[in-house]
Structure formats: structure tokens, C-alpha cells
Amino acid sequence: MGNKQTIFTQEQLDAYQDCTFFTRKEILRLFYRYRDLAPQLVPLDYSDKPAVTLPYELIGSMPELKDNPFRQRIAEVFSEHGDGNMTLDDFLDMFSVLSEMAPRDLKAYYAFKIYDFNNDDYICKSDLEKTVNKLTRNELTPEEVSLVCEKVIYEADVDNDGKLSLADFQHMIVRAPDFLR
């Protein structure tokens, strides 16, 4: 505990606490997790705000993400420039949203972003196909995949534009009880 002042200033910690769902100790623990990914890159003193960015390869190798089929998307969505490379801020942000304290609608928003592979603000059929392939490790035939996607769009598309908007998605997600994580 004694060295925490040297990593962040009290004000920095306050700001982090206000902007994430974490306590001070959790923030420090996450900082160490971040630093452990690349001890040679991340300084132990963050009070002068160094501009450190860790590449996606490091982020994606964390045990929390390494087996997740969506790991690259998650990293991209939470990195500030959409390239999967993360600053400490992005890193904390990611864990904050994925933590159990985050409210459901916030998670729904980010889930939408994760499933929206081509960043066009709609989940279209190609996005869905990617999702299905990731979920099943490319074991379905293309016809099956496209059939599933058509059904999903048919069911969830409220405004009949052939793709799912954020409103459609939230509408569906909020009432789906299994969407908790």
C-alpha cells in the first residue's frame, strides 16, 4: 500500500474512481495487471501521465481474453483508436464495463459495438455471419450460417430495414435475461 502514492496522485485516483466502477485497490491491481503485460514499457510512476500504449497482441494474451472468440473485437472496441492497442485508460475502461458492477444498458451498448464488426453502427448480415462463425468455430456450412442470420434479422429487426440498429439490439437485449455478463 505504501507505494501507491508513487504510481498515481491522489487526484488521479479520484478521477479513476469517478469514471470507473472500481475501488482504489482494484484500480491499483488492474494497473499491476497492465504493467505485468509489458514491464519494460509501462513505468511504475504514472503521475506524470506517460503516453504508453500496449499492442493488441499483449492485451489479447491475458487469461481473461485469450480464449474468448471475440477478443480482438473487444480490444478494438475499447481502444480509443479502434485498433486494439490500449492505453491504461482504455484498459481500465474495458474492465470497468466488463465488470459485474456495470449496468445492463451500458453492457448492451458495448455488446452492440462488439457485434458490429464493420463499425457502420448497424449489425448487418455480414456482422451476424461473423458472429455465428466465431461462436461455432466455422463449423457450419455457409448456407446454414446465412439461414441463421436471416432468421435472427427477421426476428429482431423492428424497423424492417434489413439490419439491426442499436435500438433494435437494446430492445432485444434488455428483455433477454441471459444477457447478464
Added chain:
Amino acid sequence: MSYHYNEAFENPDYHFSETLEIDRRGSSQRNPFSHQTPYDSSLHDSYGEHRGREQNYPVAIPVVSMGPAPDYSQDLPSTSQYGYFTDNLSFEPEPELIYTPHPTFHLLDYPYTREISSASEDNFIRRRNRRPPVETFMSISSMFEGDPEDSEEEDLVGSLAHMSAKERIKAIQKKPKTMRKKREIRNKVLKEISKKSRHHGAQPSCCTQCLQGAAVSFRRFGNTLSEYFDQLRIWHKTLKIIGAEFGTSVLSYFVFLKWLLNFNIFSFLINFGFITIPQFLAAEPNNLSFTGLELFTGAGYFQQTVLYYGFYTNATINKIENGPSYNMQLAYIFTVGIYFVICFLILLFSMMIFFFRSFVPKTFSVNASNLFCIWDFNITNERAVKLKQKNLHTQIKEGLTDVNKEVLNYSITERLRRTAIHLIAWLASLGTAVAACTGVYFLSVNNLKLFMEGYRNDLEGQAAMLVLPVIVSLLNTLIPFFFSWLGHLEKFQTPGWHIYVTIIRNTILKMSIVGILCYYWLNVVATSESQCWETLVGQDIYRLVLVDFIFCLLGSFFGEFLRRIIGTTVCIRLGPPEFDIGRNILNLIYAQTLTWIGILFSPLLPGIQTIAFFIVFFVKKVSLMRNCQPPRKVWRTTQMMTSFILLLFCPSFLGVVCVIGVTVWRSKPSEECGPFRGLSSMYAAVDEWIQILDSYTAYRWVVWIYHNLIKSVLFFFTLSTFVLQEEIRCFYSRSYRHTKGQNEAHLRWEEDASREAPLHTSHPGNLPRRCQTTQEGNLTETKTQPTMSIPFLLRSRAAVTFYQLWSLAVGIGHGPGVCTEDGDSAGPETQAATVGPLEQGPFANKSPLPFSPVRLSSNSRGHRT
């Protein structure tokens, strides 16, 4: 892993994305503070002044400094995207990364506010004109006129500044933005607040500084405190690990176990505090010897301890001369009564919470939500991930075949054959349950005779005591295997039905065994010539709990450990076992039922059960980690928790309340032991107390409440009506939302956006909160509009019918001598209400209850204090 970005190639946006970024960043309005603009520096300067004067204020983070360097965003396009870590050359970028440098947070930065953006933009201008100059500081100084996004942000900041600190932090945390953006908003808000407070108290006095400093340090102290409380959450990490390795379905078992454990700790504390500690003060010496075997039988030495009902005194404990006294009789009955009322409420509320969380109309976009919600983001175990992907694959395939096949059309003979098989299976399972009950009954009656003939304290006698619980536990363990075999024979069309039917059959079996035991205790043991029948019952329950616990451990050993050895070495085809969630959950519910029944006869039983659950938790956890593989079936996790609590409430808790009600009102307590010795029934203690109180004028109000509220049928009728109505209302709104939602979703969103606009103009503070809860808030607001759909009508019809049945059942209690012994059908109150007039047994005429027993209710005990 293979990522395909074909679309990305074809999408022109991708090729232009970098240049687009340059443009966007060059004119970046969403990050006005991240690069050098005149407003920016001026703001910082003025901000610096604040800092100088108010050292204690926690805002002292320059906005830009903590993120990437200020010129970062302008530098970015010119450098490579790996420009900031080129010193780390060991990492080869994946080729696909090149095509994905699209700004992620751009158009959707305001998902919650989007639907009201046009309105709020409009409002903003109006409000700004209306505001006094003091409050327009931000908008004037930053000069973002005409830009919707910034004006929205200004609006946001303005409204955030009006909130309390807690609300504000919550609102900021919930913003779906990058950390940098959130911090900017936070700092702006803090600045605005400090600005305002300075204007209010013309000069920054020492007092305000002190106050602010105190507030900051108080908040820091609160944060530290909450950290320590976080550490108190036991097993947090264990649960996380289980969830990560086995998914949420197995996790739900452990969550339920932990819930029960907390529940039992609470029960133990209540009983220990209000019954046992006073008893210690008045304890008599125990002259029985302790050999160690008593730990298994619960008899012998333990008979003369606080473990059992029989040891408690009926005296009024009075340690200090003329000091306050403690009436054991009343303490006993009120503690147990209030405990059950609290249990009832806790169960009711948790059931409601879980129900609302998991209620989904079946028809609603199963495929879609399946696809998006199916991934268990908790899982971090590679094996589990592969398994899960494979299962999803088969599941989706199955779904597709279902779509193609639609409904299987069987011929009439085939259908008849299937129905016959189902019928036979049901008959077989019910027959088994009946046979098991009969066996248990005769065995227990036989056992009792053995005890009555002569109490032997030798080994043989003690072994004889254990026969009954061992047989019961054996039946409970073995018959479920028979049931699951039956289920396999039946060939259900869907696996879901298979699980449900098996669970229903097992529940029937367990509850009927417990029921027959209760019948034996209340009708055979209670009327036998034993010295203290309550203690005998307590011992029986103690043994049942203990043997059940041992069987649970043995079950993990044989069912999981040996099964794994066999599955991995002898018969490799089988593989390691799965964790059987259904069976384990039913065992927990059974154990909890026993504990509830035992509370009256053995007040410290929850303590014993707590220890047992504690050990079970660790044993199951280790066994799970070592032996099991992640489950193959896809479970609907949230629905599982609901059904667990429903099972715990409906047969288990309601049944227990009936049994306790019968014991308290109808059974004659032992003559020579226990706090109620010499009374006609346990409840007579309360009655006597009221009669005593009647003579004191100061306590007349208690008597009045007793006669007019607690004994009044009308009061309970209104109470139960109210509870039911509340529930129906919640149900109504819930089902309404679902049935209405889909078609009109869009319409409503826009509608509400326009309807909410006037609210914003009048209460700027309302804005952000509304923005966050748009979905929920809107839906509840519109629920009064009359739109009915068939499923909803059906449901409400069912609710009304249920309600009528309920009133009918309560009404029956008025008819003298109407006997409805099976209180399960109508709920606890009815049972208790109808028990009274049946006071026939040998003691009925001895001391007739002084009031019409019809008016009693089991809940009445709880409302006295």
C-alpha cells in the same frame, strides 16, 4: 482463429478511414480539450486560478495531461499506428489490424441521448437564454454555439452539476465513452460546481474550503471503507473461478448454496440470540455422560443441552431482583414466529426479483437473443470454450432442423403409444414414491416402539436410531436414478421437458417423504407416551440432517471422484462426469426443508446446517475442480435461479409453515419438558399473556391491536389482497411491456422523446438520469395505455382466477367445522385459519381457546411486536 475482413476491404470507409480520421481529428469537436485551441488554454488558465485558491479540491488533474499527450491526436495520422511502441519490436502486428483503424466511438457517442437529441438541442438554446449569466459560464466561455454534440455536452455538464455527488458519479460511470471523455466531463462538472459555489458565497471563505476539504476526505474515507467491505465478501474469488471454468450454470448452484448459507447464519443468529443465550442464564446442570457417539445420534448427552426444545425452561428469567425479566415462553414463540415471517418476506421478494429478471415471453425472438446472449463471457478456460463452441454448433444445427421440420406429425397409434408410455412412467414414479413413503412410515412406527420399550444406551440401540435416517437418505439417493432411467425410456421430444419432468418427480418424492415423516411426528410421536416428544422429533431431524450431509459427501466421492476414475481409466468412452446441477439443487432444498421444520424442535439446527453447508461448499468445489467437466447442456441460467427459489418457496417453505402451524395450534406440548409444559397448545402462551396485559391499563393498546388487527380475519384478508394485488400489478406491467413492446418500439421511442422535452426545459437536472434509463423509464411510463394482447389477457385471466380461488379458500375458513387439512393448496394463512376449529383431540375441552379460532392466522404471531 481466422478473422475475415472481406467486408472491410470492400467497404470504402475503410480505405478512407485514416484520412477521415485526420479530418475528424483536425476539426475534432468531440475532443475540444485535447488539442490547442484558444478556449482550451483560457479554460485551463481560469481553471488554474481555481486551483490556486482552493487547494483541497480534487479536480486538480489537467484535462489533457493524463491521457495521451496533447498533440497525440494530431500526430497520429502521420505516424504509423504502432508509432507509440515501435521500441517494442518483438511484436509482429497481425495483418488484419491494418484494416481496422476505424474510430470506434464516433457516431454513437450518445446512445441514450440520441433519441432526444433534437429536442434537447432545441431546449438547450432556450434554456441558455433563460439562464442567469452566472450559469452560462461554460457555454459562453467555450463558445460552442451551433454544434449539436457540444451543446449536448454542455447541457450534460450543466445538468450533472445540479446532481448530488453520488448521482453525478454514477451518471459519469455509466456514460459509454472513453475514459478521456468521461474525465473531461467530470472535470468540467467539478469546475462548474466550484464556480457556482464561489459565486454563491461571494468570497471563498475559510469555512467553505474547510467544508469542501472535509467532503473530499469524507469521500476518500468512504471509498477506503467500501474496499474493506469488499474484502468481507467471502468466496468472491472462488465463485469467479468456478464461473470461469464451468460457466454460469454450475456457478448458479454455488450461488444458491451461498445464499442458503447466509440464510442459515441469519437464522442461527436470531435463534441463538433470543432463545439460547437467555437459556444459558437459567441452565440446569447436565448430568448425562458424553461418549462421542452422540454426535451421530444426537441423543444421550445432547438431550440435556440447548440443542433441543426439551431443555428450555418455562420460567421467567429474572437475574436481577425486581429488574427486567425475560419470559421464555413468549420469547420462544415470538422468535420462531417472527423468523418465519421474515423468511416469508425474504423468499417472496427474492422470488419477485428473480422472476422479473428472468421473465421472457416464449415467442420473442428466441433465435436472435440466443445468438447474442448465448456466449458466456465468464468462461476463460480453453477446454470449456471449445466445448461451448461445439455445443453451440450442435444447438444451432438442431434449431435449423426444427425450423425445417416444423412440427413432427405422429400418427394416431404412435401418439397413443407415446401417451401410454408417459402414463405408465408417471404411474411408476408415483407408485415408487408411495411405496417409499409407506416403507418409511412403517419403519418409523416400528422404530418408535423400539424406543418406547426401553431406552438402551448401548451400541445396538444407537445403531437402531440411525436406521431410519439412513434408509430415508438411501431412498432419496437411489430412486432419482430410477427416475432418470424412466425419463430415458420415455424419449421426450425436447431435452428441456426431460429435465423438468425429472425434477418434478424428484420433488414429489422428496416432499412426500418429508410429509409422511411430519405426519408420523405429529400424529404418532406427539400422542405417544414418551416423556418429551418434541425432543424426540428434534433428534430425528438432527439425525436426518446429519445423515443427509454424510450422503452428500459420499455422493461427491462416488458420483464424481470414482466416476472420474472409471471414466478416465477403465471406460474412456464415458469421459469425466458432469456436475449434476438438478440433483444437487434438490438435495439442498431437501436439507433446507428439514432445517426449517427442525427450528421449533431444535433451535440450534440452523447452526449445524450452516456448518454442514460450509463443508459441502468446499467439498463440492474441490470435487468439481478435480473431477468434473463443464456441462454439455446449454442452461438458461437466470431462469434456473428463479426455479430454485420457487421450489424452495412453494412445496418446501409453505409445507413447513403448515407443519409448524399445526404444531403450534393443535399439538399438545409435553407435560414435563420444554417452555410450554402444562399448556394446552403452544399458542395458549400468547393468549395468557394477552389476558395478563388486559389488566394493565397502560398496555391496553397492545390488547386492542391483538383483538382488532391480529385476530381479525378482515385485516388479513386485506393484507393478503394487498400483497396479491401488488404482485399482479407488477406482473401486469411486466407482461404488458413485453407484449406491447415489439411492434411499437420505434414509435414509442420517438414519441417519448418529444414528450420528455418539456420536462427538460423545466428541470435541467432531470436530463442525464432520464437519458440513462430511457428504455426502462419510457416503457413504464406508457404502460397505462390500453393495449391488450391475447397472451396478456390470458395471463391476467389466470391471475384473476387464482385470486378468486384464494378469496374462496380464505372464505372457507369462516364456516365452522369445514375441514381443509391440505393447506398447501391455499397457502399458509388458510391452513392456520382452518386448523383452529378442528381442535378436537383429547385436550380440546381442557382449555378451549378464548376466542374464535377461525380468526387465527399463522402470520399473527409476527405482528405483535
